[in-house]
Amino acid sequence: MDLLMSDVRLFVKAVEVGGLTQAADALGVPKASASRQLKRLEVLVGHALLHRGAGRFGLTGEGRIFLPTAKEVLEAADQALAQLSDTNETLTGKLRISVPGYIGRELLSPYLAGFMAAHPQLKLIVNVSSDHVDLFREDADVMIRAGREGCEEFVARRIKKLGRILCAAPLYLDRHPAINSVDDLAGHSFLTSGPERQAMEMVIPGRDQEYIVKAAGVFRANDPELLQRLACSGGGIALIPLLCAEGAIRSGSLVPVLPSLELMPKELNLMYLPARRNTRKIRTFVDFIFEALEQCIQAQKQDASVLDSTDL
Template sequence: MQKNDVNTMLLFLAVVEAGSFTLAAERLNMPKANLSRKISQLEASLGITLLERTTRSQHLTEAGQTYLAHCKEIKAQVELANAAVEKALNIVSGELKVGMSVGMGHEILKPVLSQFMQTYPQINLSLNLLNRRVDVIEEGFDLVIRIGALEDSRLVAKRLGKITRRLYASPHYLKKHAVVEAPKAISELDVLLMSSIQKAQTMILKNGHQECEVEIQPRMRIDDYVVLKQMVIDGVGVAILPDYMSQKALEAGQLVQILPDWQLPEVEVYALYPKNRLNIPKVKMFVDFIQQVFTARLDIH
């Protein structure tokens, strides 16, 4: 084994994560030719091809996929080793990759994120706002914020709070329709749905121990809460929206709650991160930060 084998393994990981030698070389700030040569030398020393590459694409071989898993483990151990030293020195620094939904990013994190960045100037943050489930480990996230139960035993879940969701409409829209006095009346309105959460043609609402299933024919399906809320404000129809996202528009008279005693079942919000990740100061500081932020924003009565 050569002394630079671990470094070369991390270079190989960087190429795979970037998706191309060109992008990886840019991120690593090194010539593409040098990077390509090092990966070729790695393959030669192993006696096997890890990446099948053409002028347009690259693909992991079966051996490459196996080798990649070990490279990821090594990277995690290197970071933990560095974190142990940083922790002793109380240093909070490094690259931090975080994922969360577009709606949460805009409504909860955006107003306060600068505070975190100014408090920890040595952190370089990569914030990914996306409305899809990500593989935290495979996609290299330090932490993601997600609604719902933990499904991956490789991860740790820290509860951030619960989300309540109710029916909202604009005053303008309600002026043109009959007063809604019972959940069944919702089926007569123009219903707008968050497509990634509500897939069925029915909506289940709860009021204490009462439960009502409402049949709906959605007028729109939207995969982003920010757009969905705007459509409701603009009077296109009614929708189930998170209370934390609707509070300001409610206070401004842009939105009105319909049947405020009825709501969808509450859902929990979690910060998910790989095991041992909380030992890294940059991750711990961000988890502590968002815990305070979410507690304040989700505490709506």
């Protein structure tokens, strides 16, 4: 009996997603044949690989030993297929990208038209989401996220550092005493996506140290744009990405709070699965985006240089 890659892939996927039925759904395998595939693999290796039954699913001892080898086999096969696909100059199929809304609009959208024009036969699908998607479940091929929490298993390439800002609406600040130092933040209402601490504690991530502020209230949400809108309507002092706040600050809807306080930026990362690092469509997209961003950075430096020379 020969080893079938489809059987190995089903086994690895079942471990990743926590069930045989879920693995069959993710891979597009008929549920009726999933059990037969796993049984065929177990017969070939001579051991049961998974405990499965009512309310019970997990690796057997032999399955735990076999899993690293199975992953290596799949990665080697995927890399070989990716290298063979490089002989085809035209990118085809789908490329699914997951990105938070404000990052997609402000950072990614200026470059997507150029990428699509360069690769007209590749279908680009962008999923705007504030939540982390599960790349193991193949919800996306690539995701762009601020920070790396919970993403340690992925390849992460830093796009840039994402500045953060404390800001509030003038109408909110007019109703409260002037804020001249971190100590003056005590007793305010805050809007943040930061982790929950003790009741009514707000964490201010300074570049040099972390400040803990006793707040009148702390509203938490995983969507910076929601926090920005709440801040604009006077809901409190928001700690949000500068990229998300710039438009409201230009219009006067928000003003910086303690602008001299340097906050610790978050890393903006582009992430994908290690096994897919040599997939040509992913590699091409990553190279394109990094080249486009580098050109943008150089253009901004040239503009700043021209302004400086004009001032002279």
